[in-house]
Amino acid sequence: MADELSWRDLEVGNIVLEAGNASFRRTGDWRSERPIMDKEKCNKCGLCWLYCPDAAMKLLDDGYYEPELFYCKGCGICARVCPREAITMIEEEEK
Amino acid sequence: MSKRVALEASFATAEAARMADVDVVAAYPITPQTHVPERLAEMVANGELKAAYIPVESEHSAMSACLGAAAVGARTFTATAGQGLELMHEVVYVASSMRYPVVMAICNRALSAPLSVWCDHSDAMAVRDTGWIQVFCQNNQEAFDMTLWAFRVGEDPKVLFPVMIHFDGFTLSHVTEPMILPEQSEVDTFLPKFQYPFALNPDKPMTHGAFGLPEIYSETKIAQEVAFRKSKDVAIQGFKEFGDIFGRYYHLVESYRTEDAKTLLLTMGSFTETAKIVIDRKRDNGEMVGLVSLRLWRPFPFEEFRQAVKNAETLIVFDRCISSGGPGGPVSSEVRAALYDEKEKPRVVSFIGGLGGRDMSLSDFEYVIERGNEIAEKGSEELFETVGVRGKVTGIRG
Incomplete structure (x- = not known):
């Protein structure tokens, strides 16, 4: 999106007048590792959801969590804080 | 009132x-x-x-x-x-x-x-x-x-x-x-x-x-x-x-007794008022000197500045700052850059003085104008000259 803006299109001081438009930005392509959730081990405590610095952990209807890979930067904090070791980080290249 | x-x-x-x-x-x-x-x-x-x-x-x-x-x-x-x-x-x-x-x-x-x-x-x-x-x-x-x-x-x-x-x-x-x-x-x-x-x-x-x-x-x-x-x-x-x-009108570049002036002195800040007294004395003495002062420094008033100095033969720029290892004081280097592409332009002579609170007296500015005219005519080995520094300054080379 930003690629198409000319300097004339920018707001004064590069102010962003639209609230919350960071949600349009794909940060998932920064990722080199992604979290894999193991439902067998997960007890739905929600610590991964709480600690995710990008609010990329989504609460599902059944009470489990899953990363939104459009935003997830692969930092691995969720895997580190999970008390049940239910989250594993794997290389993006791995299936 | x-x-x-x-x-x-x-x-x-x-x-x-x-x-x-x-x-x-x-x-x-x-x-x-x-x-x-x-x-x-x-x-x-x-x-x-x-x-x-x-x-x-x-x-x-x-x-x-x-x-x-x-x-x-x-x-x-x-x-x-x-x-x-x-x-x-x-x-x-x-x-x-x-x-x-x-x-x-x-x-x-x-x-x-x-x-x-x-x-x-x-x-x-x-x-x-x-x-x-x-x-x-x-x-x-x-x-x-x-x-x-x-x-x-x-x-x-x-x-x-x-x-x-x-x-x-x-x-x-x-x-x-x-x-x-x-x-x-x-x-x-x-x-x-x-x-x-x-x-x-x-x-x-x-x-x-x-x-x-x-x-x-x-x-x-x-x-x-x-x-x-x-x-x-x-x-x-x-x-x-x-x-x-x-009732007080200001300009981006202030000119003082510049009509028909062959030599112009350029100053900024409070020394401008001191320099004006020297200009008055020299004018009374029949010398064709005047003074320009940059009021606006940023954005640099290129057009107004060129207009103010275009008829002068010599422009003596007095800086109160050293641009270390550079071409002169910051004002003189910017002034030179502003004039570089002009066909008709005064010769620019650069002086540095008044550093760290050193006073500049009337006779100091008289010296700047006289020595500046001499440099314009005969040249100088130095990129800029200093005023009021004890000991002859050499080694200011490109």
């Missing part, structure tokens, strides 16, 4: 900020600027000025607090000098890039080391690329007038850039001079209420200061640069409106 009073430039500037009805003052005291925040703190404490006075722990914090205040649309004022401006440096850039029209008085001071609280223009020149409008004052009346003008121009919706008012430390900041204070009603006519179009407001959420990825940074800086250069038009308009209301 306006009234004639006696004030030092520090108090004059504080008075201008009070009459401009500033909303927020955030400042940290430093010699020779101390009287500015002191007086403003006193005004707030006495109820003479309804403003938030934020006592901060450093100049870096002072400017940071000013950004926050300006972001919500407050008319914001601060002041500093020398080392304080250096400590503030990082945030100085942010103010202009985020287009917050903070107004800041600078009591020009030399930079350490050696530690010096006295005047030169090193602090002003070190921030010439920060994107602030910079204006120089010759006397205390101008320190008052430029402060009002700074709010008028900086806050104009077509501008939205911060403004520095430079007046020389001690020479003006601490010297009492007669000057005229206007009526509050005149100030109110000149200076409308500040209405910042992008004021932060929870009802209209927006983002100030988002980071700039490589695909947007260049566009942002160019947009800023084009707008900054355009601010010169509003600067001129501001001087016109100021003159129409207060």
Whole structure:
């Protein structure tokens, strides 16, 4: 999106007048590792959801969590804080 | 009725900020600027000025607090000098890039080391690329007038850039001079209420200061640069409106007895008044000399400057700052650059003096003009010459 803006299109001081438009930005392509959730081990405590610095952990209807890979930067904090070791980080290249 | 009073430039500037009805003052005291925040703190404490006075722990914090205040649309004022401006440096850039029209008085001071609280223009020149409008004052009346003008121009919706008012430390900041204070009603006519179009407001959420990825940074800086250069038009308009209301007309480049002058001396700040006396003496003596003074330093008034010097044969530029290892003083190198592509141009001769509070007497300026004419005729081995330095200076080569 930003690629198409000319300097004339920018707001004064590069102010962003639209609230919350960071949600349009794909940060998932920064990722080199992604979290894999193991439902067998997960007890739905929600610590991964709480600690995710990008609010990329989504609460599902059944009470489990899953990363939104459009935003997830692969930092691995969720895997580190999970008390049940239910989250594993794997290389993006791995299936 | 306006009234004639006696004030030092520090108090004059504080008075201008009070009459401009500033909303927020955030400042940290430093010699020779101390009287500015002191007086403003006193005004707030006495109820003479309804403003938030934020006592901060450093100049870096002072400017940071000013950004926050300006972001919500407050008319914001601060002041500093020398080392304080250096400590503030990082945030100085942010103010202009985020287009917050903070107004800041600078009591020009030399930079350490050696530690010096006295005047030169090193602090002003070190921030010439920060994107602030910079204006120089010759006397205390101008320190008052430029402060009002700074709010008028900086806050104009077509501008939205911060403004520095430079007046020389001690020479003006601490010297009492007669000057005229206007009526509050005149100030109110000149200076409308500040209405910042992008004021932060929870009802209209927006983002100030988002980071700039490589695909947007260049566009942002160019947009800023084009707008900054355009601010010169509003600067001129501001001087016109100021003159129409207060009766004192200012120009981006001030010319003094320049008609038919073969030699022009260029000065900035308080020494300009000293130099004018020398010009008067020489004119009375039949010598064709005149003086030009840059009032606006940023954005550089190229067109007005070229117009002011185009008929001269020699232009002697007097700098109060060394651009270390560079082509001369900052003013002389910019003046040379401004003239480089002109077909007809005066020969530029560069002098540096008045560093760290060293005085420049009438005879010193007489020497500058006489030696400057000699260099213009015969040349010099040095890139620039110095005034008042003990011992013959050699080794200033390219």
